[in-house]
Amino acid sequence: MNYEIWDEVDKRIQNPVDACQFISDLMEKCNDKTFNSLIEANFTNSPSQIYSAVFAFSNERNKIFDLKAIYLEMNGFDINPDRWYFDLFGYDTVPENDDSLDWLTDWKSPDYPNITLTGLESIQKLYSNYMSKKLYKDEDKKQNEELATLLVMAKFCGLIAESLKNNKTAIHVYATAHDFDIIYHMNP
Numbered sequence: 395m396n397y398e399i400w401d402e403v404d405k406r407i408q409n410p411v412d413a414c415q416f417i418s419d420l421m422e423k424c425n426d427k428t429f430n431s432l433i434e435a436n437f438t439n440s441p442s443q444i445y446s447a448v449f450a451f452s453n454e455r456n457k458i459f460d461l462k463a464i465y466l467e468m469n470g471f472d473i474n475p476d477r478w479y480f481d482l483f484g485y486d487t488v489p490e491n492d493d494s495l496d497w498l499t500d501w502k503s504p505d506y507p508n509i510t511l512t513g514l515e516s517i518q519k520l521y522s523n524y525m526s527k528k529l530y531k532d533e534d535k536k537q538n539e540e541l542a543t544l545l546v547m548a549k550f551c552g553l554i555a556e557s558l559k560n561n562k563t564a565i566h567v568y569a570t571a572h573d574f575d576i577i578y579h580m581n582p
Contacts, residue, residue, distance in 0.1 A: 395540065403544050404576045410552035417545045426534040429520055429542030437553045438513030444557035447509050448482065452565060455484040455503045461565055463488050465498060468511070468550045468571035472543050475521035478511040480550070480569075488566050495575060511553075517546070547571040551578035 399420065406413040418433045448464065455461045463485040471478045484503030520542075529535045547570060554569040558580055567580040 396537075399541070400544070400576065403548065407548065407551055407576050407578050410548050410555050410578060413548040414545060414552060417541055417548060421538060421541045421545065424534065424538045424541065426532070426538040428524065428529070428535055428538050429517065429545075430538070431520075432514070432517050432542050432545055432549075435514055435517060437511050437549060439509075439511060439553060441553075441557035444509070444553060448558060448567070451482045451484070451503075451506055454506070458504070459484075459486050459502050461503075462486055463566040463568065465501065466554055466567065466569040468547065468569075469508075470572040471518075471546060472521055472539075473525065475518040475525070478514065478518060479508040480511065481508045482506050495577075511550070514546070514549075517542070544576075547574055547576065554578060555580065 399417075403413050403417060406416055421427075421430055421433060424430075448466070452461055452464065461484050465483040465485065466480050467483065468480045469478060482503070483498075483501035485497070485500070486502045487497075489497040521539075524530065524535070524539055530539065550571060551569050554567065555578065558567055564582045566582060569578045569580075570576055
């Protein structure tokens with residue numbers, strides 16, 4: 395894991411387009427190009443579909459408690475290539491410190507149906523092949539896969555940003571993938 399690259403993506407994630415471009419540029423320089431088809435690929439969920447799901451979640455949770463923040467977490471996609479999706483979690487407070495991720499374990503919302511992510515099925519097959527053939531033992535392939543993993547997360551954040559760019563609610567929205575400490579945050 396290249397901490398300098400992860401730190402740089404963390405600095406850029408509030409502008410997911412910039413974060414994606416930064417990662418794509420690094421992928422282009424890799425010797426291995428296994429995951430480079432991801433550079434031009436995107437999720438195909440419509441922004442209105444994502445917005446509708448988040449809006450419905452917000453309405454349902456506001457009936458139970460005063461919703462202040464939503465966390466959208468993509469599943470551990472790199473090790474679960476069969477289906478990519480994200481879960482929705484609701485909170486009755488806004489974290490005082492975004493740097494500490496401890497608040498993520500204290501959601502108030504009951505379970506809610508997760509949302510399947512579409513459009514990157516060919517990339518899912520690459521991850522499946524990568525894991526089943528243990529290609530991570532090859533350092534060149536490992537570097538390209540690590541960048542691809544960052545790019546999938548950044549593209550997910552970009553989908554959320556695009557879908558909620560006209561968000562008129564007083565709810566904070568946070569998004570990332572499972573086990574990432576890089577979090578996109580949209581203020582109300």
